[in-house]
Amino acid sequence: MNAKESGGLRERKKIATREALSAAALRLALERGPENVRVDDIAEAAGVSPRTYNNYFSSREQAIVAAVLAERALRIGAALRARPVGEPLAEAVIEALVEQYGADGEPPGDLLTLITSSPGLRAEFVDMAAAIDQPLAAAIAARTGSDDDFATAVLAAAVSAAARVALERWVRPAGDGLLVVPRGSLADILREALAHVAPALRAADPG
Structure with missing residues (x-):
């Protein structure tokens, strides 16, 4: 795999992770109410660590709205x-x-x-x-x-x-x-x- 293909793969993985996090945040907010959703819950539902979550969103609200605005x-x-x-x-x-x-x-x-x-x-x-x-x-x-x-x-x-x-x-x-x-x-x-x-x-x- 050349550098360009590797870079493209990394970018696609980043997009997929962001989408998984925002989708999980929205699903949990609809199920529980936004005030009852923690960052740790969103990260667990998306299959990543809270640290990874923080690389994409600074708050649960940001992740939820990102799913809506897409x-x-x-x-x-x-x-x-x-x-x-x-x-x-x-x-x-x-x-x-x-x-x-x-x-x-x-x-x-x-x-x-x-x-x-x-x-x-x-x-x-x-x-x-x-x-x-x-x-x-x-x-x-x-x-x-x-x-x-x-x-x-x-x-x-x-x-x-x-x-x-x-x-x-x-x-x-x-x-x-x-x-x-x-x-x-x-x-x-x-x-x-x-x-x-x-x-x-x-x-x-x-x-």
């Missing part, structure tokens, strides 16, 4: 690259995010209930919007032909910040702070939030 960041980058060539950048970015987060991208009912029932899971769900920065910056650069890494990183960070605000608003506790009812369509809230960064995306559009 590589959403990479899919957003791919969705942007797949948008029609002549579509303006602002519209392409907005539609790529809405496609992955809104409507069909919303967590199913039982998983959404799980997330909204736990303050820790809600916070992690919102914070994971930051994970779209790098894939989105790379996709923006590819779409615009820009070699200005700083500019594309700033644009991607602005988009992910808007997405984070939209997600936080969608799952914000109502009234007494105990009951969380998702507020309307996540797709609509995303469009409203992203409209505020659309002028910057239009300015960066070479077309």
